[in-house]
Every structure is written in C-alpha cells, then in structure tokens.
Amino acid sequence: MGAAEPNLSRAMARVAIQTDDFDLGAEVSALRAGDPGVGAVASFVGTVRDRNGGAAGEVSALELEHYPGMTERSIEAMIDVAQRRFDIRAARVVHRVGQLAPGDQIVLVVVASAHRGAAFQACEFLMDYLKTQAPFWKKESTAEGARWVDARVADDAALARWGIAAGNAACAAPGDAAGAAGAAAR
Numbered sequence: 001m002g003a004a005e006p007n008l009s010r011a012m013a014r015v016a017i018q019t020d021d022f023d024l025g026a027e028v029s030a031l032r033a034g035d036p037g038v039g040a041v042a043s044f045v046g047t048v049r050d051r052n053g054g055a056a057g058e059v060s061a062l063e064l065e066h067y068p069g070m071t072e073r074s075i076e077a078m079i080d081v082a083q084r085r086f087d088i089r090a091a092r093v094v095h096r097v098g099q100l101a102p103g104d105q106i107v108l109v110v111v112a113s114a115h116r117g118a119a120f121q122a123c124e125f126l127m128d129y130l131k132t133q134a135p136f137w138k139k140e141s142t143a144e145g146a147r148w149v150d151a152r153v154a155d156d157a158a159l160a161r162w163g164i165a166a167g168n169a170a171c172a173a174p175g176d177a178a179g180a181a182g183a184a185a186r
Contacts, residue, residue, distance in 0.1 A: 012031070013092075014075075014076060014079050014090075014093065015072045015092075015093050015094075016094045016095070017072060017095050018094065018095075018096060019096060019098040022096075024043060024045055024108065024110075027094065027108060027110055028043060031091075031112050032112055035112065037089060037114055038112045038114070039115055039116075040114070040115055040116040040118070041111070041112050041119060042110070042113075042116070042119035042120045042122070042123040043108065043109065043111070044107075044109045044124075045107070045108050046105070046106050046108075047103060047104065048062045048100045048101060048102050048103060048106050049102060052140060052149065058142055058143075059102060060141045060142065060143075061099055061100065061101055061102075061140070062099075062100045062138055062141070063139045063141070064097040064098065065097065065137045066095075066097050066134075066135055070135055071095075071134060071135050071136065074133065074134055074135055075129075075130070078126060078129045078134075079091045079126065082111070082122045082125055082126055083122075085122070086113065086118040086121050086122035086125065087113065088111050088118055088119065088122045089112045089114065091110065091111045091112070091126065092108070092109075092110045093108065093126060093130065094107070095107045095134070107127075109127050109130070111123045128161075128162060129159065132159045133164075137149075
C-alpha cells in the first residue's frame with residue numbers, strides 16, 4: 001500500500017455470497033462510512049441477461065452454485081491482491097447464488113480509493129477475476145432445457161492483461177472431473 005491508510009475495518013465483511021438481492025446505495029454508503037480519505041468510489045453491478053449470444057428471451061432463468069467457504073476465501077484473497085496492487089482503501093464484493101431471473105442483479109463490486117484511477121482499475125480487476133477464477137458455476141434454463149455456461153476465451157484474455165493466466169475456457173461443468181477441478185465463473 002502507498003501512504004494512504006486503508007479502511008481495514010471488518011465491521012462490514014468484504015465478501016458476501018447470498019441469495020437475497022443487494023442495494024447499491026446502501027453498499028456504497030457502508031463502504032465509505034467513517035473514512036474521510038476516500039476520494040473516489042467505483043462500482044460495477046452485473047445483471048442476468050435474457051440471452052447468451054442468442055435471441056432475446058432465450059434464457060428464462062440462471063442458477064448459480066458455489067462451494068461455501070472456498071468461494072469466500074478465494075474472493076478475499078483477490079481483494080487482498082487488489083489492495084496491494086492498486087492502493088485502494090476498501091472493497092466489497094456481493095455475489096448472488098441460487099435461482100435468478102433475467103433482469104435480476106447478480107454481482108456487485110465496489111471499490112473505494114483516494115483517487116479515481118485506482119478505483120476504476122481495481123473494480124475492473126476484481127470483476128475480471130470473478131468472471132474467470134472465483135468458484136461459481138452457472139446453469140441457464142432455456143426452451144431446449146438446462147445447460148451449463150462455459151467459460152469464454154475473452155474472459156481469460158481480460159484476466160491475462162493483469163498478468164494472471166487462466167485456462168478456464170478449456171474446463172467443463174462441475175459433473176466433469178476437469179470441470180470440478182478447475183471450472184470458474186462464466
């Protein structure tokens with residue numbers, strides 16, 4: 001970390017994996033609370049799309065699974081990396097699991113820093129990590145039936161620009177031995 005003293009309060013957990021929806025405004029307020037050194041807050045909210053490269057309405061639901069405990073530890077470790085790398089003061093990741101419908105919020109990344117550049121970079125870094133490395137599995141419901149969502153080469157390439165190698169596009173769904181060992185958020 002640089003000269004700024006980070007907001008290391010653990011009153012609010014840095015990672016939440018939950019079925020309930022989240023409130024962006026409340027999450028940002030809680031992250032900034034009591035830290036007058038915050039000069040910038042960047043956030044990203046991901047929502048469930050009704051398509052996956054196909055026609056509108058193709059996807060009727062998305063179900064997310066994860067490994068409790070392991071998922072939180074994995075994301076906590078990446079927040080630690082982001083704090084060292086980008087000189088951020090605080091970060092929060094909320095990721096929903098269970099059954100979600102198109103339009104539902106699925107993920108939130110909020111980063112506070114002294115300056116906007118670090119906040120933007122750390123937010124994007126954490127989102128790229130979540131898409132490729134965090135242990136989540138997604139299953140889409142369509143008119144043709146349910147299907148596991150495969151990793152995308154573009155997601156691996158996004159993480160590679162941060163100097164982190166990922167080979168998730170070659171992994172399969174959790175029922176497969178390779179998928180169980182290495183599949184990640186899609």
